[in-house]
Amino acid sequence: MKNSGKKIGISLSACILMSVFLSAQAEEVRTQLICKKVKTCVVESLDDQEVQPQMKELITAQLDAQCSQTHVGKEDEIKKAGLVEQANACADELIAMPCQKLMTPNVAQNSKACVALEKAAEEAGIEIY
Numbered sequence: 001m002k003n004s005g006k007k008i009g010i011s012l013s014a015c016i017l018m019s020v021f022l023s024a025q026a027e028e029v030r031t032q033l034i035c036k037k038v039k040t041c042v043v044e045s046l047d048d049q050e051v052q053p054q055m056k057e058l059i060t061a062q063l064d065a066q067c068s069q070t071h072v073g074k075e076d077e078i079k080k081a082g083l084v085e086q087a088n089a090c091a092d093e094l095i096a097m098p099c100q101k102l103m104t105p106n107v108a109q110n111s112k113a114c115v116a117l118e119k120a121a122e123e124a125g126i127e128i129y
Contacts, residue, residue, distance in 0.1 A: 030091040035067030041099035081124035089113035 042063060046056050078087055093111040094102065101110050108114035121128045 030088065030095065032067065033095050034091060035063070037095055037097075037099075037102065039063045039067070041103050044099060045103065077124075077126045078121070078128070081121065081126060083117060083120055083124065083126075086113065086117040086120055090117045 039060065043056070043060065046059065051059075078084060090108070090111060090113040093113045094107065097107075097110065101107075104110060108118060118128065
């Protein structure tokens with residue numbers, strides 16, 4: 001059970017990662033797709049670990065709550081720095097990742113587009129995480 005807590009924290013960070021800098025409608029769809037993918041991966045992991053139904057419900061409710069939150073504050077900075085396309089590419093790569101890769105610590109380091117986005121944002125003086 002200790003391991004599932006770590007995976008849940010990782011999955012929440014994946015949701016936060018993307019929802020922090022994506023805002024407009026197309027990007028909102030990407031954010032929701034990432035959250036849906038993360039939730040699917042977490043549920044699969046919980047099923048594999050035979051987690052009790054009550055705990056599974058609690059965890060999925062937390063994921064739903066996290067995914068429904070609107071994170072604002074970085075969108076304007078991302079747009080001004082001309083990083084929207086890079087943010088979208090990062091989101092697309094995360095969406096396409098298999099669960100095993102998506103559920104790893106530092107998930108963004110598994111994506112060339114996310115690494116490029118992080119570097120470009122850093123050069124622009126934007127902290128995206």
